[in-house]
Amino acid sequence: KQEVTQIPAALSVPEGENLVLNCSFTDSAIYNLQWFRQDPGKGLTSLLLIQSSQREQTSGRLNASLDKSSGRSTLYIAASQPGDSATYLCAGTSGTYKYIFGTGTRLKVLA
Amino acid sequence: GAVVSQHPSWVICKSGTSVKIECRSLDFQATTMFWYRQFPKQSLMLMATSNEGSKATYEQGVEKDKFLINHASLTLSTLTVTSAHPEDSSFYICSARWTGGASSGANVLTFGAGSRLTVL
Numbered sequence A: 001k002q003e004v005t006q007i008p009a010a011l012s013v014p015e016g017e018n019l020v021l022n023c024s025f026t027d028s029a030i031y032n033l034q035w036f037r038q039d040p041g042k043g044l045t046s047l048l049l050i051q052s053s054q055r056e057q058t059s060g061r062l063n064a065s066l067d068k069s070s071g072r073s074t075l076y077i078a079a080s081q082p083g084d085s086a087t088y089l090c091a092g093t094s095g096t097y098k099y100i101f102g103t104g105t106r107l108k109v110l111a
Numbered sequence B: 001g002a003v004v005s006q007h008p009s010w011v012i013c014k015s016g017t018s019v020k021i022e023c024r025s026l027d028f029q030a031t032t033m034f035w036y037r038q039f040p041k042q043s044l045m046l047m048a049t050s051n052e053g054s055k056a057t058y059e060q061g062v063e064k065d066k067f068l069i070n071h072a073s074l075t076l077s078t079l080t081v082t083s084a085h086p087e088d089s090s091f092y093i094c095s096a097r098w099t100g101g102a103s104s105g106a107n108v109l110t111f112g113a114g115s116r117l118t119v120l
Helices: none
Strands: A004-007 A010-014 A019-025 A032-038 A044-050 A056-059 A062-067 A072-077 A086-093 A105-110 B004-007 B010-013 B019-025 B032-038 B044-051 B067-073 B076-081 B090-098 B108-111 B115-119
Touching (some): A004 A086, A010 A019, A019 A086, A019 A105, A032 A072, A044 A072, A044 B108, A072 A086, B010 B019, B019 B032, B019 B115, B032 B067, B032 B076, B044 B067
Parallel strands (some): B010 B115
Antiparallel strands (some): A019 A072, A032 A044, A056 A062, A062 A072, B067 B076, B090 B108
């Protein structure tokens, strides 16, 4: 059974810092991987999608990579801002489009 | 494109009543939709896969008779929580699989904004 762990569980940093959020899968056979952002009491916003043929995706200050050999993904946030404060979730699928979600990282960026 | 709308966004009901939550794909057709449940400060747990024109596939431990799913059209799936009890209070989120071409974002799951259910 696929399990997804995100480290750290919570993170508090001053504004401007570069951050790395980690996600690891017990089964490294990942087909697609998505990183999401969730604000308190809200739904999910898709940030980045890494499809089966890809290893990395970038959008603005965000960069996500996937190492399929180890089943690990990282989300890099450059020059963090208070508006980045949210919970970040990674989710992966092994090909059935049934995404399994990670435990989440609660990020707080201090002004 | 690829917008999913969920309704209602929040609902409060008395114990024993049934509550229906709708999930609509607004600008694309979705043969497959997924229903997730999220308890406070926890991650999303997949409840079931909703398939247009056929029965839903439920995850282990999810009661089929408790959580009725109907995917009657290519743009609408509904989740009905029957005889709701306080322990059913949760945040329910649906997602739809976008089956567009590779250049348009195939294999992307688009999520609704969620529906918060509180059972008194």
